Amino acid sequence: MSDHDWLAERFESDRPRLRALSYRMLGSVAEAEDAVQEAWIRLSRSRTDEVENLSGWLTTIVARVSLNMLQSRKSRPEDLMDTAQAAEPQGGESAATDPEEEALLADSVGVALLVVLDTLTPAERLAFVLHDMFAVPFDQIATIVDRSPAAARQLASRARRRVQQGAPLARTRAIGVYDENGLVLRKGRSDLANAFLAASRRGNFEALLEMLDPDIVLRSDATAAQLGMDAELRGADAVTRLFAGHAWAPLPAVVDGAAGLVWVKDDKPFLSFRFTVGDVDGRITAIAVQADLTGVDIELAL
Template identity: 60%
Template sequence: MHEHDWLAARFETDRPRLRAVAYRMLGSSAEADDAVQETWLRASRSDAAAVENMSGWLTTIVARVSLNMLQSRTSRREELVDAPETGGSPRLDTPVDPEREALLAESVGTAMLLILDTLTPAERLAFVLHDMFAVPFEEIAPIVDRTPAAARQLASRARRRIQRQGVDPGATGAGPKAGPAQGENADTHQAGKADLIRAFLTASREGDFEALLAMLAPDIVLRSDRAVVRMGAATGRDAAAEIRGSDAVARAFAKLSWDPVPALVDGSAALAYAPDGVPRAVYRFGVADDLITGIDVRADLTGLDIVLC
């Protein structure tokens, strides 16, 4: 079989998945079809023979095309969610094997599409590719021009926004769901906070400024107690009592030579500087909307219940 014919046949096999990705990204059947067509044009002009993971390669192309289309939309918001005569989501033009891909009508509801349209293009892409199509963050990162850690934060931020609207990101049809019990809310918040703090620690150790910046609220405040300031002065390090703004805080922690460990401070997720297993300082984090809003650094540990994790 001629290479072009082989590619065309393979593209048709992946077309339902590509259209599903584009539809979830764009919320419009017409634009999804345009994105898939542009994907074919780009693929047909490339050296597909050198591609090892064809499905992944095509998914990356359609994601880039869809992201470009989202970013190029005019400031006047358009009504992009189709209302088909059947009352459900638009059907695919090509029949779909139920074992490969669920029909759009079974997996995307109008409520979800409306909420997705409130996300930034990068957030929407990271959430759609990871949560709906299980694309690894390592593959998403180059598409949104960010690190894998920053891409993870984009998806997590989008997920939280969707959940706050009463829509279950993992539910078929994306209908409203009952809110969890108060205890479940607290557990979920603590788990999410712990994950965010671990990601912050990893980014700081690796000097990943962009990843750090993606985790910080723009108006974040870093405060250090007098004991921390004195400790910094004694070791020749600059330890300001207060630092404001995400850029300044990210720079303070990027490439920082430190080795704290995850900890629980008074029962809340935190970090502790504990050489030889003895806590000398703790980093307590304020978190809201999946962003770090404040960091409180204390070397005066009087009265604190510290458990190293």
Template identity: 55%
Template sequence: MVEDEWLTERFEEDRPRLRAVAFRMLGSVSEADDAVQEAWLRLHRTDVTGVHNLGGWLTTVVGRVCLDMLRSRTARREEPLDARLPETAGASADGPEHEALLADSVGVALLVVLETLTPAERFALVLHDMFAVPYREIAPILDRTPSATKMLASRARRRIQSADGIPDTDPVRKEHIVRAFLAASRDGDFDELLALLHPDAVLRADRTAMQMGAKAELSGATGIARRLSGHAQAARPALVDGAAGAAWTTGGTIRVVFAFTIAGGEITAIDIIADPEHVARLDVDFLPHHPPAGDDPRNAR
């Protein structure tokens, strides 16, 4: 009985994130809720006493369920996402987490592009770029090697970056680009960093960040990618004054903010802000679905 109560409590804590995973995968609120409900049923049919990371396990289960639903949808040749959009736009909110889920509807254009991907491409891209699931954990689900899974996500990422009809003002697309950049930086994926950066991109640091070891300015995608490859382990995606960015904290205090400038689907500038007074003036809201962040400032540069 106590164990059932604990599982229920843990599942409810993870429910907003699981619904967000499912919504990004399926583009439908009702289908996302169905996927989360199926994960709940599987949780109660499975002995999870040996599972050390229940949140990760649940994310994988929801991902598997969504993958099956996408494949079934493809087999039935269902109508495309844009024919179902009124459902997401007009759904009634039943709580804060539901309202947060529906906020993704501002990225309708991105969801339409995601719909053009194969189920495997969409699965790899969403779980890795948006929810920081490592390729090595995604690969077995797709019956592929980690390298092949990485290639799937890369192909999907390039298709999104080059897609027509998604304006640079789309906040969800910009958030996706920042998340992809952070994931590529953490993974040490030099080629992906280059693909996300404009050739003439610039990396700038304020005086405080320079005192922490950052260079005042670094120009060119190659130099920036080389500098950041394998770093940003502690950076968490965030909205910085309402725009997609990142930040890291120590002891619950925001120490460094990364402000991204994005145009044409590419990152044209990254500003590293570490001056305490400047940071205090910024409105920083951390985004959900991030992995636990470390506190080593060297990993945030």
């Protein structure tokens, strides 16, 4: 394998995370694709043999490009609804983008949250997205916004307060309260669900393995299996590989009284992941994936 081929393959492994990051920064699938493509161009023209953390380097490049685009573009509210199907380059070459994948990327964030994020300054938005959504340390954020780590922390803190103030209203508008479907808004958070979601987004295999029982079993109902979910998976390694590195954003929830996640589509619960937790070590011993939500009690954890 040539160096260029290796670099292209390495870039593709980071692409979902980079697209998710840029989309949360820009609120536009097309612009997010442009930012990721720019990162590939810079990567292909750079000497990376001395780069110790290539994923971190790419994160910095995409964040800087997205910040520049956010600062320079005129305010266009319609961008928040953008789910354009842009060509997706593979290692610098164009390839057709899966429209369903693009729709899922847009649905994973939700227009309501993007509206709240759009009230932030570009620097606040970058600090919040990088730190709170992608666990990027403030030292790294500081170099991107050209401020001290303390100042970067303050940016994220201000952004977090504004998001928290706007999130309940935004989520109520976007999701609604569907008592007849078993969906209600719930205060408080599920620490386990949030930790699982954060680790899966970052592709943190070690953190996911630590949360999962070695003999964990994932089972999907017939409807979820028809949607492409595995009917059954056994073992922490197999389950970790299923979830790690996904550019997805289901909502933390309580599903039938247990910690879990729920994917909301078209303002209604679409797919749920219910965790069974062991009494001894607190690890997840089973995950039940359900697409048939008839009679399932779901409470979103805000």
